[in-house]
Amino acid sequence: QVQLQESGPGLVKPSQTLSLTCTVSGASISSHGDYWTWVRQHPGKGLEWIGYIHYSGTTYYNPSLKSRVTISVDTSRNQFSLNLNSVTAADTAVYYCAKGGYSSAAYWGQGTLVTVSS
Amino acid sequence: EIVLTQSPGTLSLSPGERATLSCRASQSISSSSLAWYQQKSGQAPRLLIYGASNRATGIPDRFSGSGSGTDFTLTISRLEPEDFAVYYCQQYGSSSWTFGQGTKVEIK
Numbered sequence: 001q002v003q004l005q006e007s008g009p010g011l012v013k014p015s016q017t018l019s020l021t022c023t024v025s026g027a028s029i030s031s032h033g034d035y036w037t038w039v040r041q042h043p044g045k046g047l048e049w050i051g052y053i054h055y056s057g058t059t060y061y062n063p064s065l066k067s068r069v070t071i072s073v074d075t076s077r078n079q080f081s082l083n084l085n086s087v088t089a090a091d092t093a094v095y096y097c098a099k100g101g102y103s104s105a106a107y108w109g110q111g112t113l114v115t116v117s118s
Numbered sequence: 119e120i121v122l123t124q125s126p127g128t129l130s131l132s133p134g135e136r137a138t139l140s141c142r143a144s145q146s147i148s149s150s151s152l153a154w155y156q157q158k159s160g161q162a163p164r165l166l167i168y169g170a171s172n173r174a175t176g177i178p179d180r181f182s183g184s185g186s187g188t189d190f191t192l193t194i195s196r197l198e199p200e201d202f203a204v205y206y207c208q209q210y211g212s213s214s215w216t217f218g219q220g221t222k223v224e225i226k
Contacts, residue, residue, distance in 0.1 A: 039163075047155075047163065047206055049215035060213045063119065096162055103210035104153035106174055108162035 002026040004097050004109035012091075012116050018084040022097030022109060029078045030055045036080040037105050038071060040093040048093075052102075053080055087116045120144055120211050122218035130226040137194040139221045141207035146187045151210040154183055154192045157220075158203045166205075167192060197223070 008020035022036070029036060038050040051061035053071045061069050070083040084091060092115050098105035121144040131137055141152070149170040155163040165174040167183035170190055180195040194201055202225050207218040 046219050047157075047208070047217040049208075049217065062214065098162075100165070102213075103151045103215075104165055104168045104208065106165045106168075108164070111162050 002099060002107045004099060004107060006095060006097050006109045006112040008112065008114070010113060010115060012087055012114060013118050014088055014116055015086055018082070018087050018091060018095075018114055018116070020082045020095055020097075020112065020114070022080050022082075024078045024080070024099065027099060027107075029073055029080060030075050033101060034099055035102050035105075036071075036073060037098040037100060038082045039096045039098060039105075041096070041111070042090075042093045050082065050084075050095075089116050092116045119214070120147060120209055120216055122207050122209055122216055124205075124207060124218035124221045126221060127219075128222045128224060130224050131197055132226045133197050133199055135197050137192075137197055137201070137223055139192040139194075139205055139223075141185075141190040141192070141218050143188045143190070143209060147209050147211055149186050152183075152185070152190050153208045153210075154181075155206045155208060156201075156203050157206065163206065194223075 003025045005023045012018045035052040037052040040048050051071050053059045068085050073080040094111040094113050096111045097109045099107040123142045125140045152170040154167040157163045171183045182193045184191050204220045204222045206220050
């Protein structure tokens with residue numbers, strides 16, 4: 001079955017870059033119809049879409065984060081990644097990776113908490 | 119940016135009761151672009167409904183979605199103990215997603 005697993009540092013210093021990787025199993029990241037998504041959730045709050053990527057490399061980002069976000073795909077490793085630069089405490093959140101179409105996501109990773117603190 | 123407003127913020131009901139959750143968009147959206155998710159504490163969201171009214175794989179038929187334009191509804195016909203959770207609507211438009219703020223369905 002399809003599984004996604006986030007990995008990366010759980011603690012990032014302010015002004016540095018948050019980098020996460022999502023490893024996909026049970027599905028090919030090169031699948032034509034799929035979009036590979038990042039969503040975050042601030043502690044005790046709702047869901048915020050960060051952006052997504054198609055294996056072709058086409059990306060779409062949340063306008064409020066666009067200047068700081070890069071999502072990339074590594075087809076050889078069946079992974080996709082998130083880079084968020086110039087982080088502040090406001091970027092402390094649980095980060096989820098997900099798989100779906102352009103309009104919704106049916107498969108989600110378990111999420112990983114990233115804390116921004118010195 | 120399209121804003122989704124969910125109501126009520128909290129719904130207190132008993133098992134076996136019917137739950138009706140509302141999601142209102144700040145402008146008209148395509149029905150094909152509206153989804154509903156369930157999230158339990160400490161877990162990832164779970165897709166329930168896509169395209170406003172289509173149940174995702176494995177979702178029980180007590181969950182149903184309806185609506186069009188700016189007003190959408192998620193109905194749980196008879197609440198089971200495992201249905202008490204937070205529910206989010208989400209829309210796709212202009213190559214971007216937005217989520218509603220969530221409705222918590224709690225045990226009365």
